[in-house]
Amino acid sequence: MNFDNPKKICERLTDHFPGEVNPLRIYRYLQDFGMYKPNQKSKKTYEEMKSRKLWENIEKIYLKYKSKWKGPEIPIFIFPMDTSNGRLMKEGKGKSGVSFKDKLFLFLTPIEDPKEIEALFVHEYHHVCRMNGLIKDPAEYTLLDSIILEGLAEHAVAENCGEEYTGEWSRRYSTEELANFWKKDLSEKLSITRKDKLHDQILFGMGSRPRLLGYAIGYEIIKQYKQQKNFTEKASFKLPSDKFTKLLNF
Incomplete structure (x- = not known):
């Protein structure tokens, strides 16, 4: 995953950002919405997220709402949240995200209540569906x-x-x-x-x-x-x- 080098991760995201070839700029943009900084605390968060099977659980939530809303098929990128961002941690209760017409990013901590994760997904995926439903760029x-x-x-x-x-x-x-x-x-x-x-x-x-x-x-x-x-x-x-x-x- 190149966990300790998020810039390397963002190099693999450039195909999803047409016209943007600078992975560092992508990383800084995603950081504004809560993407993790590489440190021991983030690594621990990542390991806890894996143990809670957050990726598999979000896949199930995605399939549920894709079917219910007849929504678009999109890639979903899930990363640990930057827990040092006090404002986002307080407002989002340990979760954050950012949506585009053709993709979605979620930034998470090992939240115990699965409904909290579903709530974040619903909010962000609703954005995706509306962006695809409106005849407007x-x-x-x-x-x-x-x-x-x-x-x-x-x-x-x-x-x-x-x-x-x-x-x-x-x-x-x-x-x-x-x-x-x-x-x-x-x-x-x-x-x-x-x-x-x-x-x-x-x-x-x-x-x-x-x-x-x-x-x-x-x-x-x-x-x-x-x-x-x-x-x-x-x-x-x-x-x-x-x-x-x-x-x-x-």
């Missing part, structure tokens, strides 16, 4: 697209794993707080794309903004939509983002 997603993407994925977690397995950020802010953020900071910026630095600053809640603000607003938007409209998981992969805000009571 993910590189062109607007802030609204990203907010809705996150809200839908976490509602899929609530429906398939239980609300207790949703991220704490989905309950962190009151509807009134979110309405204020929407009016003051978001409603006029919904069309900015991922190329704009402000996109990630709002989505992830960087600087003086509340943490994971965009995620929380996305969850609230979908909650309000589901209260007023019949909603199916199938529709959640294909409905354009602006459909979800038409009934928003902010």
Whole structure:
């Protein structure tokens, strides 16, 4: 596996990142989402993950949702999580991931509750299914697209794993707080794309903004939509983002 040399591992990933030939840049990108740093603690995490048969268990979860959602067949890459990343460890409870239209990465610790792993997979694979369901290049997603993407994925977690397995950020802010953020900071910026630095600053809640603000607003938007409209998981992969805000009571 070249465990002690993640750059070497990322050399084997270049085929999955068209146009990117620099494995170090791939590694740094994946580190932002939780990929491990090579050290004794990470090695121990890896060995514990193997003993818990996480790879085999995730394969079963993948086949379950691929069938249920008629989702795409994609490669799934599983690595230990960087446990020194306090922010991700706290927010993700020892798990993290990043999704693309044609692949998925999971970063894990030896989590005891299998539902926690399923919840992470559901969130990330829902992204993959929606990215394939929308007639839009993910590189062109607007802030609204990203907010809705996150809200839908976490509602899929609530429906398939239980609300207790949703991220704490989905309950962190009151509807009134979110309405204020929407009016003051978001409603006029919904069309900015991922190329704009402000996109990630709002989505992830960087600087003086509340943490994971965009995620929380996305969850609230979908909650309000589901209260007023019949909603199916199938529709959640294909409905354009602006459909979800038409009934928003902010």
